[in-house]
Amino acid sequence: MQESNMAGWQRKQTSVEKGIVIPDEWPGYPLELFSLPEHYSEDLDCVYIPHGVIMDRIERIARNILEDLGDHDIVVLCVLKAGYQFCADLVDSIKVLCRSSSKTLPMRVDFIRLKSYLNDQSTEVLHIEGAENLSVLSGKNVLIVEAIVDTGKTMKTLLNHVEAFKPKMIKVAGLLVKRVPSGTGYLPDYVGFDISNRFVVGYALDYNEYFRDLNHICVISDRGKLKYKI
Template structure:
């Protein structure tokens, strides 16, 4: 920026929502009646989330080339995102000139016991993660 000591941040391939952004007006959307009175605005519309997940899948496929993919889904909150991402990855693989083998496994992360932090993250379930150490294409 000319005449400014501050440079514009590099947001790479992401979408940035500023802290002071007021969100989208509710009148632009339909939403279940039981939410009336509880919502003030829509921060990120569903369509943008779906589009960004699809873009992420395309970026992953571009970056990995012909390598196989091991997807680790962190339960419970990451399930829907993971399912959508895997579906987009499968669609891209199906509609391309290459097949990419994909495995999905599920893990849970735990750092609290009762209401006290244990000070470290515990990985529960899933496959033996040590087999993934240092793995690159």
């Protein structure tokens, strides 16, 4: 096992890649150190993962994907809405790497939308939009790109839907995996960050459709939850 520390974060390389593990006691960075939209000035507790760190980690994930799947055609299935920024930056990183690599990775991108949250709580009801178009995945190598995996139940439900269309292979890239007591233990094939059970927003992650316009991943404050509650 190889371990390295940076600002209290630990990246563990084992037989299963868990990404950068952010410990429960990680306080995040003070808001005043970053440029943030003024309209969210009192709605956030801290900057949890800065945008530059996110981008660097995505480049590493892109390298891993190219090493594993290079020279195969793949269908990238982006899980909306939260996954759109991660998917766009991941696809861009793979394209850049292909230009300087002996491997190539032809990609087509498709989209599916999932909704299972009300305010800051995951519900038992999962709405899937676009599932009727998944016949294009039949016989294909599929890379599902999801912004966040918490309990793992939503992802397992989606995988069952995708598997019904008989793709050749399925891999999952998750930017964030949240450690929650009710988790199923599901771990994506490619993980950006393993995080504590805090409600994070930004980088297209939302709270009732707000905060998608943040570049950084931040922890929402109690005031923010109350302000945008429905």
